[in-house]
Amino acid sequence: MSSEDTQFIRAVAPERLHRAADLGGLAFETTADLAALPGLVHQQRAQEAISFGAAMGQRGFNIFAIGAGGARMQHAAKTLLDDAARARAYPRDWVYVANFAEAHRPVALALPGGRAPGFQKAVHDLIDDLRVSLPAVFESEDYQKRRGSIEQAIQAKNEQAFAALNERAAAKNIVILRTPMGFGMAPVKNGKVVPPAEFNGWPEAAQQETQAAIAELEKELEQTLRAIPRTEKAQRDALRALDRETAEVAVAPPFEHLKAAFADLPAVLAHIEAMRADLLENVQYFVSPEAAAQGAAQAAMRLAGPFDRYEINVFVTQADHGAGAPVIEEPHPTLANLVGRIEYQQVQGALVTNFRLIKAGALHRANGGMILLDARSLLSEPYSWQALKRALLRQEVTIEDVARFIGLATTVSLEPDPIPLDVKVVLFGDRMLYYMLISLDPEMAQHFKVLADFDDEMDRSPESEAMLARLIGGMAAEGGLRPLDRGGVARAIEHAARVADDAGKLTLMVERLQDVVAEADHLAGRAGRGVIGAADIEQAIAGRIHRGARIQERGREMILRDIALIETSGARVGQVNGLSVLSLGDYAFGQPSRITCQVRPGAGRIIDIEREVKLGGPIHSKGVLILSGFLAGRYALEVPMSLTASLVFEQSYGGVEGDSASSAELYSLLSALAEVPLRQDLAVTGSVNQHGMVQAIGGVNEKIEGFFDICAARGLTGTQGVMIPASNVQHLMLRADVVAACAAGRFAVYPVASIDEGIALLAGVPAGGRGADGAYAEGSVNRRVEDRLRRFAAARREAEGEHGEGKPG
Amino acid sequence: MSESDGFRRLVLDIGHGAADAAALRAAEAFARLLGVELHCVFIEDEAVLALAGLPFAREYRLPTHDWSPIDASALAAELRHAAVQARQLLDRTLGDDGVPRAFEVLRGEPAACLAGLCRTDDIVVRVGPQARGAAPLASCLLLPRGFQPRGGAVVAVMAGDDDPALEVACRIAAAAGDGLMVLAGRAVDEASVRARAVAAGVPVGRVVVRCVAVGKPADILSALGGMREQVIVMARPAAGEAEVAGLFEGRRVPMLLI
Incomplete structure (x- = not known):
């Protein structure tokens, strides 16, 4: 057909129906010959945003990275963030220690990064040493003599008092008898107690004289017996003072040694001193097997031995990672995984805990550095989003127990000191989620001021095709796949344009390309080929279409x-x-x-x-x-x-x-x-x-x-x-x-x-057009x-x- | 000592706080070392029961620190209950660890009961310096109040070659696996003492004989010096335990007077 209107409509030339890849400027046989591309590819805007956000020290400049799924944002951004974190100061270690004054409020202590394990070991070794050395001190000749002397003195005093009373009683022909529940008095004659029948036969005057003597002696007996608790208390006080003095001498050298190792840390020194004071108060646990057993029974209710109160809970330490600040990824950001948790165990039907069962969350581990979170996962977990915002607002992490939120009471609870928080949060999510949050949650703009918008695609050019070829080669190498030959790379690049739905663009959603390459690798392997060719890529694409095409067919x-x-x-x-x-x-x-x-x-x-x-x-x-x-x-x-x-x-x-x-x-x-x-x-x-x-x-x-x-x-x-x-x-x-x-x-x-x-x-x-009429x-x-x-x-x-x-x- | 040269049992009065758990354990330890039975008694003092018959008698009760009239039946019941508690203390403290033991309730005057119970081959255990009950014929083991059994040398004080303390001390030292220290008076043949100790089972390298004056407790105290001993074995002084009270209080170790 032809018409004045159609004469200029020609069919699109075949060469414009599919733009072939142009790898002429890139010399390689297979992708094994190409250097992989690290980090972000063609994401200038996002890269600059992440670098800016990572460097920004002011509050609220956390990063929200958005892009289509499959853009491997987190993987790509982590490389940038790792670099930024290396330049950051080495964060502090944190430990939890017992609060001897308020047991339910464990104390958080900060130490320079990497020193917490050393502190823990030093305290543990000190307690271990004291468990051996203190009993030895209390078994020493000197201590036993002094203790014996005190006990003897008090006993002698009581016995002398009794002996004197007995003598006075004997002088009056009275004897003091021990009854099952106390004491009584009876008249004696010739060293023998006078039977009641005989006494009743005495003359009245003799009976009254005896009764009067007994009445007077009863007063003295009462005074003597009432004085015993005072003397016993005096004995206990004297023994306690002896124990304390003995213990102080024994513990001084190891404690001074421990203090010297941490002389630069005032808070740690204060705790060591508190520990020393508590130990001296409770030295019986170290000395007496019975006291230790009783203490162990009581402490078992707190899941700890009597000596465990002195141990150190290394909450977060930088000892295991290299220079710079940590970059932590939390793939499952439940409330507990995020802000930490207090573990409980069941003892005799009750849930009990102690400061050693406080566990760190991802925010603690990332403190001083960066934390990477998937936004959708974060929002899917109850209380996590609110907890994160609270932590950012207060600049501290408080361990919050979900059980308390939902009204489940626990029998023993802890209120650990919150930990000061200095962390850069990087959220990753899709665009719709970001724009919904920014419009509906007023706190979102307060805490996430840096938007890192990842492009879904890049302009297609020989240069960008070469970049994509290197990216594909790197993905194949990273995944342990076969290298691609030139044909395979070209076909994969053309597929990237098809995924972008634009001959002039290449998709940056590399996971989709990765899947195709992985399938092609499998096919190549099945065919016994050592490299992935265009036919393998084509077959992989066709296979994916075939698997999804039932409804279409x-x-x-x-x-x-x-x-x-x-x-x-x-x-x-x-x-x-x-x-x-x-x-x-x-x-x-x-x-x-x-x-x-x-x-x-x-x-x-x-x-x-x-x-x-x-x-x-x-x-x-x-x-x-x-x-x-x-x-x-x-x-x-x-x-x-x-x-x-x-x-x-x-x-x-x-x-x-x-x-x-x-x-x-x-x-x-x-x-x-x-x-x-x-x-x-x-x-x-x-x-x-x-x-x-x-x-x-x-x-x-x-x-x-x-x-x-x-x-x-x-x-x-x-x-x-x-x-x-x-x-x-x-x-x-x-x-x-x-x-x-x-x-x-x-x-x-x-x-x-x-x-x-x-x-x-x-x-x-x-x-038809309008004419002059x-x-x-x-x-x-x-x-x-x-x-x-x-x-x-x-x-x-x-x-x-x-x-x-x-x-x- | 009997003609068989051995002891039969340790007799311990555990009534009315006369002996506590520490004393039981210490007595049991010695019973094991001597290879004898531990015989515990609870004596219901007749004089106490008779108090109820005195019209003016009353009881000062602890821990309430108040005076109460004495009711005979209540008092008897309390005595019976105290006996039960004493038995329970015995069972609880010693468990079932192989030392033969017995428990007996007696009624009468305590000293007379003990004297009547004990034979010459018995050892009466007395806790503390003021413990009651003297059994004239029996040997006597003085225990310091609150004493915890411990290791250390067994000390024998010998006034002469035929002093019975040596055999008994050797038996204890051999059973305990500890050394023997003999404080021998000038009349004692040192070589003979060593030979007899080794023959009794004390390792030859663990026998020490020191010829010192042993006539007075002060001499013995001086001879012992800073040594750590677990028991002192010596012949019973003719003048009674009072003569060795100073030694006992000075060393605060068990003393077996035979």
Whole structure:
């Protein structure tokens, strides 16, 4: 066909249907010959943002890195962050120690980085030494003598008092008897106790004298016995003072030695002194087996021996990592993993704990450095996001127990000192999540002032292709895969452009490329090849398509079996093949849809049947409304629109969204109005604006291939093809079979810039322009449309005249 | 000592706080070393029971420190309960570790009961310097209050060659695996003492004989000096335990007077 409108629409040249990779400037046989690219590739903006955020010391300049999934942001950013962390000061170690005054409030002590294990060992060794040396001191001759002397003195005092009392009693012929519960007194005669019967036979005077003597002696007995607790207390005090003095002498040298090792740390020295004081108070645990056993029984309720109260809980130490600050990744940011936890164990039905069961979280380990968190994982864990913000606001980490949040009481709890926090937080997430947070959470902007926006793709050039080749080679080497040859690299680069859906771009979502390369490696291995070639990459891509194509093939089958009616030859009035893309998971494919239009006189309304039944999304509805604007702007400037048209996607029973079919809808509408048939061997995609300009759409490659597959299955006629927006030609990265068919003249892709161009190609009739008289050319599509609308207007006026106020059509 | 040259048992009065857990353990240790039974007694003092018959008698009760009238039946019940508690203390403290033991409740005057119970081959254990009960015929083991059994040399004080302290001290030293220190008066044949000690099972290298004056406790104290001994074995002084009280209080070690 030819027309003044179509004469300039030529099919896209085959070489523009698929842009081949250009590796001519890169000399290599396989990727093993290429140096890998470390860190970030073509992410200048994100790289600068991360470097800035990492260097920024002010509060709130934490980093939120956003990008599409598969961009390996975290992996790439970590290299930058590791470099920045190396320049940071070496963070402090933190330990928890017992609070001897308030046992439930363990004390946090800071030490210079790497010194905590040494402190722990030194204290442990000191206690171990004292467990041996203190008992020896208390078993020494000197101590035993002094202790014995004290005990003897007190005992002697009591015994002397008793002996004196006994003597006084004996002088009065009275004896003091020991009863099961105390003491009594009885008269004696000749050294023997006088039986009651005999006593009762004594003269009254003798009895009374005896009673008087006993009464007096009872007072003395009472005084003597009441004095015993005082003397015993005096003994205990004296023994305690002796024990303390003995212990002080014994513990002084090891404690002085310990203090000397940490003389530069006042807080540690203070704790050592508190430890010494507590040890002297509780020296019996070291000395007496019974006291130690009792203390052990009590301490078992706290899951610790009596000596464990002196041990050191090394909470965080830098001893195991190299220079600079830590960079910690927390893949599972539960509240406990983030801010630490207090562990409990069950003892006799109760949950008990002690300061040694306090465990550090990721924020503690990252303190002084950086922590990397996945934003979605963080938000998915209860309380974690709030806890992180609290920690950043207060600049300290408090260990928070989820059980308390949800009302579960624990029998023994701790309130450890919070740890001061100085950490750079780097969150990674997708764009939608970031923009939702920034708009809905006012604290988000307060704490995450640095946005690192990772590009999804880069401009395609020989230089960027060479960069991608090195990146792919590095990924293969890192994954232990076979190297790729030049063909394999080229094919992978072309696939990167296809993933970017743009011949002029290359995707930076390298995980998708990595998956393809991994599959190709497997195929190459199965075939016994030592390198991955283009055929392996091609086969891997085909394999992935095949695995996801079941629904696509079923849809195609329905079309080929005429269950879903799609014509690929002939012409129809008011009917056109539209194209849509279906996305199922990570697989997308195109398929044709029949779009039809019916017109009649009416009130100027275009009925979008999809919208009427709520199957049409807002963008789709917008596209249809634009058609009204186009019609009115072109054909109803002088007369009102007297048209009612209904548009529908035939045999479509699911939701329809997007405006990429709006040009097809307009073609079918114009065809219906002009009563000119449209070619069914062409499919159409492209959105249209109110001025009739055809605009770019997405998924152009899938749409073309979807229609091609139908036509190829039925047998290519040589006239079939797809009309695409001219602005989409730059996105073409079609399959090799499609390119071959186009090169052979058996299929074609037509770039269309305007509705007039498109209608002319579809109808085989020029669209027509307005002449000097303002009328469209005779026989043109526009003329026919305009004439038809005039007839509708007349019919409507006639109908309204007959019926008074006319009803809408 | 009996003609068989051995002891039969250790007799320990454990009533009314006369002996506590430490004393039981110490007595048991010596019973094991001597290879004898530990015989514990609880004596229900008749005089105590008779107190209830005195119209003016009352009891000063501890730990409440108040005076209470004495009820005979209550007092008897308390005595019985005290006996039970004493038995429980014995069982709890010593467990079942192989030293034969017995427990007996007696009623009467304590000293007379002990004297009546003990034979010449018994050893009466007395805890502390004021412990009651003198059994004239029996040997006597004086234990310091709160004494914990310990290692150290066994000391025998011999006034003459036929002093029975040597044999007993050798038996204890051999059983304990410890050394023997003999403080021998001038009349003692040193070589004979060594030979007898070795024959009794004390390793030859662990026998020390020192010829010193042993007539007075002060002499013995001086001879012992800074040594750490576990027991001093000597013949019972004719004048009684009071004569050795100074030695006992000075060394604060068990003394076996035979």
